[in-house]
Amino acid sequence: MKPRKRILLFLTLLLLLVPVVANAAIEPSIKKLDDISDQALQMVKVYRYEDAEKLLTHFETEFLKETAKGHMYSMDELRIVTTAHDEALKAMNSSTMAHEEKIHKVTRFRLVVDALQSIHQPLWTEMESPIMTVFNDMKDAVHNGNHEDFQVNLDSFLSLYEVIYPSLRVDVTPATIQQLNARVNYLDHYSPNMFTETTGQEELEALEADLKKLFDDMTEDESDPSLWWVIISTGSIIIMTLSYVGWKKYRAEIERRKNRLKERKN
Template identity: 25%
Template sequence: MLVKNQKPKLPVLIFLIILLTAMSIPIFAHHQEGQAYDLLEEVYTVYELADANKYEAAREQLNQIKTALNTGHLSLSEEKLAYVLDVTENTIRHLESSIENHELKMDKVLAFVLMMESAKNPNSEMVVKWENQLTDQITNGLQSESRELQTEFYQVMDFYSIIYPAIKIKQDTKVWSQLDEQFINLNQIQNEEDMLHALNVMLQTFETLETPVDKQKDDDASLAWLIFTVGGVIVFTLFYVGFRKYKGEKKEKKIKKVDDL
């Protein structure tokens, strides 16, 4: 099993830059929905508390957010609300962990913040900037030298893990199982050749998911095409990785036969 190379950790720094940029736009000051404004304010309070190593206070804030979610402060379908609550509870568990370091805890908090931004506004400027950053990371990975590919791939997966809940929450729930399956399979890739293929798969998936959310809701044909395309990418990924595994096992058997002679 490959071990991740040591690499500079960028998500927290990038988040701070994007956050400061977003805060320069008076999107909250003129918001007419007081409840939604309060909810997002509480969400960012969680980030500030966790960043200051005040994990217990951050957990208390998350519990208050759970109460707000359960009392109608965010308009979502039942399935999407259940997912938001699950991610919120998962964030609490990570903040309670005595094993995870500050960096890992903050990754989970960032994922929570971005998800809440996306749940409130699928076209959130902050989420879009993170998606663009992820696309740039994928492109860098595809253009990297062979010796840098492993580092680039794991950095992409770090970014993807953080923004995945935000991407998932704004998609139609009909494609969730396919997105989850693809995400799991991408995280299991270890061979460098498979990593290169996986980056191409991810880029293709994001291009497919770029269909405006409003159009996906209003156009059944667009939704059907999205399901077909993402599903096709996943099937191809499974086939490709499975075939690679088959070839590897077959090669091992040949080597064993030679050794037994």
């Protein structure tokens, strides 16, 4: 493991020891929904899928009560939350889905619920460090001409982007989302161009700039004493996502080794 990755992992582990400070400005009923989504994620992490399913079902009941009260959510927000919730619930009912994939689905749901009610920095912004670390590893792979390493890190980046994507749809303008998606799709479909064409490398640089701007625009002024509470966040979400990415990398490496063995036998 590279030194900077060990440091990143160490810092996220430290965050696990820090309690989350609740934002008193959040309406109690909305805070309750946020707490339910967090509890569901905690249950999944310890393999208590039935308990997570009950919490997700309970969330649906409470969420419907809030919308019936006339809580102002746009149709897009309702669709985004409902879709993320349905995917998380299906994951709990799946007997074949891997544990890491279940965490992936419920983490997406957890982040989008937080994005729906966060007044200041939403939890998905805490994903900046792992996302940019993987992105920099992609750039290093291109610079070194390492196609395999690039593909592994590309898969990791796409997984991380998928985790925060529903939350982006809640917090970010459609124009920004459209531009980001266009660059990510180009990277995904034309990855060989990163090594052979100037246009591909320019797209990589442009995506990096867009990602930095995305996170910078969502960052509050930490000099404001009233916002210190946002500095303390849930490191467990980050480390669970990093574990998922590590699992994806492991599977990709195993698959490559199998293919190499088949080629040697042939």
